[in-house]
Amino acid sequence: MGKTTDFRGPGARPDPVRSFNRWKKKHNHKQSQKKQLRKQLKKPEWQVEREVISRLMLNYGKINVNEITRFSDFPLSKKTLKGLQEAQYRLVTEIQKQTIGLALQGKDVLGAAKTGSGKTLAFLVPVLEALYRLQWTSTDGLGVLIISPTRELAYQTFEVLRKVGKNHDFSAGLIIGGKDLKHEAERINNINILVCTPGRLLQHMDETICFHATNLQMLVLDEADRILDMGFADTTNAIIENLPKKRQTLLFSATQTKSVKDLARLSLKNPEYVWVHEKAKYSTPATLEQNYIVCQLQQKISVLYSFLRSHLKKKSIVFFSSCREVQYLFRVFCRLRPGISILALHGRQQQMRRMEVYNEFVRKRAAVLFATDIAARGLDFPAVNWVLQFDCPEDANTYIHRAGRTARYKEDGEALLILLPSEEKGMVQQLLQRKVPVKEIKINPEKLIDVQKKLESFLAQDQDLKERAQRCFVSYIRSVYLMKDKEIFDVSKLPIPEYALSLGLAVAPRVRFLQKMQKQPNKELIVSQDKKVSEPRAPSLSNDEVEEFRAYFSEKMSILQKGGKRPEGTEDGLANGISDEEEEEKEGEEEVEEKLGKANGYQPHSGLSTDESQKQNEAPMQFLDRDDDNEEEEDELGADFFKVKRHNVFGLDLKENKALQMLHKEETI
Ligand SMILES: Nc1ncnc2c1ncn2[C@@H]1O[C@H](COP(=O)(O)OP(=O)(O)OP(=O)(O)O)[C@@H](O)[C@H]1O
Numbered sequence: 030m031g032k033t034t035d036f037r038g039p040g041a042r043p044d045p046v047r048s049f050n051r052w053k054k055k056h057n058h059k060q061s062q063k064k065q066l067r068k069q070l071k072k073p074e075w076q077v078e079r080e081v082i083s084r085l086m087l088n089y090g091k092i093n094v095n096e097i098t099r100f101s102d103f104p105l106s107k108k109t110l111k112g113l114q115e116a117q118y119r120l121v122t123e124i125q126k127q128t129i130g131l132a133l134q135g136k137d138v139l140g141a142a143k144t145g146s147g148k149t150l151a152f153l154v155p156v157l158e159a160l161y162r163l164q165w166t167s168t169d170g171l172g173v174l175i176i177s178p179t180r181e182l183a184y185q186t187f188e189v190l191r192k193v194g195k196n197h198d199f200s201a202g203l204i205i206g207g208k209d210l211k212h213e214a215e216r217i218n219n220i221n222i223l224v225c226t227p228g229r230l231l232q233h234m235d236e237t238i239c240f241h242a243t244n245l246q247m248l249v250l251d252e253a254d255r256i257l258d259m260g261f262a263d264t265t266n267a268i269i270e271n272l273p274k275k276r277q278t279l280l281f282s283a284t285q286t287k288s289v290k291d292l293a294r295l296s297l298k299n300p301e302y303v304w305v306h307e308k309a310k311y312s313t314p315a316t317l318e319q320n321y322i323v324c325q326l327q328q329k330i331s332v333l334y335s336f337l338r339s340h341l342k343k344k345s346i347v348f349f350s351s352c353r354e355v356q357y358l359f360r361v362f363c364r365l366r367p368g369i370s371i372l373a374l375h376g377r378q379q380q381m382r383r384m385e386v387y388n389e390f391v392r393k394r395a396a397v398l399f400a401t402d403i404a405a406r407g408l409d410f411p412a413v414n415w416v417l418q419f420d421c422p423e424d425a426n427t428y429i430h431r432a433g434r435t436a437r438y439k440e441d442g443e444a445l446l447i448l449l450p451s452e453e454k455g456m457v458q459q460l461l462q463r464k465v466p467v468k469e470i471k472i473n474p475e476k477l478i479d480v481q482k483k484l485e486s487f488l489a490q491d492q493d494l495k496e497r498a499q500r501c502f503v504s505y506i507r508s509v510y511l512m513k514d515k516e517i518f519d520v521s522k523l524p525i526p527e528y529a530l531s532l533g534l535a536v537a538p539r540v541r542f543l544q545k546m547q548k549q550p551n552k553e554l555i556v557s558q559d560k561k562v563s564e565p566r567a568p569s570l571s572n573d574e575v576e577e578f579r580a581y582f583s584e585k586m587s588i589l590q591k592g593g594k595r596p597e598g599t600e601d602g603l604a605n606g607i608s609d610e611e612e613e614e615k616e617g618e619e620e621v622e623e624k625l626g627k628a629n630g631y632q633p634h635s636g637l638s639t640d641e642s643q644k645q646n647e648a649p650m651q652f653l654d655r656d657d658d659n660e661e662e663e664d665e666l667g668a669d670f671f672k673v674k675r676h677n678v679f680g681l682d683l684k685e686n687k688a689l690q691m692l693h694k695e696e697t698i
Contacts, residue, residue: 075164081106082162092130097121100154103129106161108196109154116192122147122438123305129154132279137297140281141289141304143314144433145409145440148281149189152249155279156222157194159247165221167200173247174272175224176265178255180205180380181387181408186251187224194222204229206380210236227256227264234271242272250296253282253289254426255406262288269296283406283433284312284426312464313429317436320470321446323453326524327531328477330358332447333419335478337367337397344390345415346398348405348422348431352377353504355399357497357532362399364487365480370396376403406430409437418446420505421456423512425463428456432465455517484533499538502529506540 069077088104096102099120100113113119121129124142131138132155140151152175160172175190177183187203194201202220204213206229214237217223223230233240248269250256256265278297282289285304293300306312313319324332333347349355352375359373370393374386383403390398391410398404405427413435422428428446435442446467448456460467488495506525512518520543529537 078164082164086162089130089134092133094127094130097126097130100125103133103154105154105158108161109157109193111196112157112193113150113154115195116189118150118193122151124148124303125151125154127303127305128152128279128301131301131303132277133158135277137278137300138280139289139293139297139300139302140279141283141285141306143306143309143312144283144430145314145437146305147438148251148283149186149409150193152251152279152281153186153190153193156190156247156249157197157199159277160199160221161197163246165199167198167219167221169221170218170244171220171223171242172199172244173222173249174230174242174245175222175249175251176227176230176256176268177224177251178226178259178261178406179403179408180226181374181383181403182252182406183224183226184384184387185409190222190224204233206232213237214240227261227268231264231268234268245273245276248272248276248278248296250278250280250292252406253280253292254284254286255430257286257288257292258426262292265292266295284429286426310464311466313432313466314436314442316439316441317432318441318443319432319446319465319467320444321448321453321457321467322470322472323448323450324472325527326449327481327527329419329447330361330484330531331477331479331481332472333358333417334362334365334367334480335476336417336445337362337369338478339476340415341367341369342395343414344393344396344410344412345417346400346404346410346413346431346434347417347419348400348402350401350420350423350508351501351504352401353497353500354420355401357494357501359399360494360497361484361487361533362397365483367397372396372398374398374400374404376401402427402431404434406433408434410434411437412440413437414442416442416444418444420508421446421448421452421517424514425459425465428460429463429465449523451519451522452517455514459517481531481533484531485535486533488533495534498532498534502532502534502538503540506543510542 085104085106092103100118101110102121105113122142124140124146128138128140128151132152140148142148142151156173156175163169163172165172175183175186177186183203183205187201190201199221200219201222201224202216204217204223204225206226210232213229214233217233217237217240234242250265256262278300280289280293280297280300322332337345349358355373355375356377359371362371372386372390372393374383374390378386386398387408390396394412398410402422416432416435418428418431422431432444432446435444446456457467457469484498488498505528506520506523509518509523510520525543526537529535
């Protein structure tokens with residue numbers, strides 16, 4: 030229709046032709062909208078969703094990392110975005126910003142970032158989107174496999190998945206052992222997203238006839254460095270061999286070690302490497318204040334007690350090298366009544382108990398968790414103020430993971446490492462090489478509360494506690510003996526009788542390999558085949574001892590490989606009528622598990638005790654009242670025992686380590 034011109038003045042009647050045209054245009058538009066709506070309504074839901082998905086996928090190619098600050102800047106499904114928002118996740122962290130886009134585009138990703146930087150969501154978001162894109166339903170079976178090194182970490186990842194993925198319709202399952210294999214087997218095939226530990230998964234692959242992963246779309250290896258450190262390399266390789274070759278793989282780690290790169294080569298195809306803190310000055314979070322003290326082995330318990338007395342309102346984790354130490358010192362500290370709740374988490378506890386402790390510690394505002402390295406990696410306890418490493422970690426990586434339990438996601442935190450004089454040089458050097466900025470601080474001897482006498486009196490009245498002290502003693506000595514790095518860990522330098530006294534023992538228990546060593550006071554000389562004498566080394570295992578370890582290794586593994594469980598009983602072997610010898614043997618197993626890793630990959634801790642018996646054993650000592658009249662004086666004494674951030678609280682200068690100064694220098698050059 031041509032243009033019309035209105036020559037009439039104001040107040041004249043509107044041109045009916047023009048009005049009609051306007052009305053017709055509006056009407057047509059409305060009609061076409063209605064038509065479209067009707068068409069849409071007729072479309073099945075899956076088709077509408079398909080169109081939405083196509084639009085999202087079109088945007089994958091347009092993702093520009095530099096423009097991303099929020100999750101909503103990524104082309105994500107409404108269901109995922111809603112889940113993220115409801116869980117209060119809005120802004121992305123660096124690792125999330127850099128990896129989510131790549132993973133959405135279907136690429137294999139190796140992502141490394143410091144502890145507490147948000148790696149969990151960096152893979153959970155692409156996991157949800159991958160199945161959403163494929164409109165996965167429960168009948169499609171297993172679509173995504175997430176492998177975590179420990180049960181606790183798997184549980185935690187599962188909880189985040191439940192929170193963020195709650196608007197999706199997929200089923201998710203947690204398979205971590207500690208439960209009836211048959212019970213799990215009946216349910217495993219209905220799971221779309223499976224979070225699991227490697228040993229248990231391989232067990233299902235071997236023993237659950239109906240379990241298959243033929244439809245698998247994505248594999249996630251979380252805390253890959255820990256998976257490997259725990260001796261799960263063979264298990265992981267066996268799992269990967271059982272998975273379809275055509276899949277996407279995401280691998281996340283807090284440290285970049287050679288073995289992680291080897292695993293990446295085996296499991297990823299043309300991966301994108303994202304190492305967000307590669308150029309960072311330090312490999313630990315900037316908000317983490319890190320210090321170390323050097324003290325004698327026999328002082329360590331008093332140092333810990335004094336520390337706790339001066340941090341009654343804080344949340345701390347204390348790392349020990351063996352379960353036996355945790356068990357004994359947990360009991361002793363409960364009796365010492367430092368005035369703060371004490372919890373214990375270690376691999377000898379039954380799974381349910383581990384979960385309870387984990388949740389309890391998460392809930393508490395002020396508490397101390399005595400733990401072995403099962404708590405060291407990946408676990409996300411909120412608002413931890415302090416991480417204390419009571420025993421020297423086996424290497425810098427373990428240090429980084431332990432310390433990383435505090436100062437998570439923009440929070441502050443403090444880490445304190447306790448070193449023996451013989452460990453100082455080697456460990457500090459390793460830490461500085463790994464760009465960990467540690468400073469030495471001094472203990473103010475006046476603030477140190479000596480608890481040895483108290484321990485002696487506890488043991489004089491309690492035979493059970495005395496036996497625990499003996500096991501703790503042997504266990505610690507053995508843990509040092511088994512450490513790989515003989516530059517740092519030298520069992521011959523330990524003040525053995527003094528250490529026994531500090532545990533409250535009048536006499537040091539017999540330790541066979543120590544006696545042998547004492548017979549050869551000079552360190553072994555290693556004679557090579559051509560009879561040349563090479564550098565002296567710290568003592569290595571004799572053939573007999575190697576055989577001894579092998580024996581309980583193979584015995585343990587044979588029980589587990591048969592899919593059998595350890596005998597039911599209480600955590601405390603003696604309470605269960607287990608003889609001393611058997612206890613020793615179990616202790617050996619545990620040490621080997623903790624220190625040498627799982628030889629064939631099956632998770633060995635299927636639990637020793639029933640829940641009830643364990644509760645009976647531990648409950649009365651678990652939580653303590655803070656008031657204790659007798660402790661008042663000590664309370665005052667300990668007031669500023671370890672406020673390391675403040676200067677000169679120990680009456681001594683804060684000594685900046687020379688090597689640290691060198692590190693600063695290197696970086697400024
Ligand atoms: N985008 C985000 N916004 C707010 N909080 C976040 C975000 N991403 C992660 N967090 C929080 O940061 C903390 C650390 O996250 P996460 O456990 O994923 O770290 P991580 O890198 O896996 O650490 P680790 O290497 O120690 O396992 C968690 O409490 C998590 O809830």
